[in-house]
């Protein structure tokens with residue numbers, strides 16, 4: 331009696347290889363270039379909003395993982411003085427130094443900050459469960 335009925339099957343081996351190659355880059359990648367650019371431009375913001383987008387001071391809000399559209403519209407509202415309450419004057423000065431492109435890049439950076447960590451966690455979980 332022999333259990334050795336499985337022969338090496340090149341087709342199976344090939345399809346396993348193909349599956350590995352194909353499934354890996356499938357999840358949406360962070361646009362690293364844009365992320366890094368935004369990070370550079372956001373250096374000045376980190377004094378108040380924290381290195382990782384989590385502020386260490388109570389009056390300064392967290393920006394990590396915030397919706398990109400909300401970040402953009404908030405920054406524009408500071409520029410146009412639509413937002414004036416509380417400590418808004420601090421942000422008006424900050425926003426005044428930013429171009430539209432800066433606003434988009436920085437907002438992309440902060441919006442991806444939390445998600446990036448989440449994606450790493452998800453992919454690690456996926457590997458462990460194999």
Ligand code: HEC
Nearest residue numbers: 374375378389390391401404415416417418420421424436
């Ligand atoms: C001097 C400290 C300081 C710096 C530097 C600073 N901020 Fe702020 N930021 C604040 C404060 C204080 C608020 C809350 C203002 C208010 O009451 O509207 C705020 C609010 C914001 C908000 C709105 C958040 C929300 O939840 O509504 C955004 C977006 C923001 N900052 C982005 C930035 C960006 C981008 C930079 C860098 C270009 C920056 N900030 C630099 C102090 C700062």
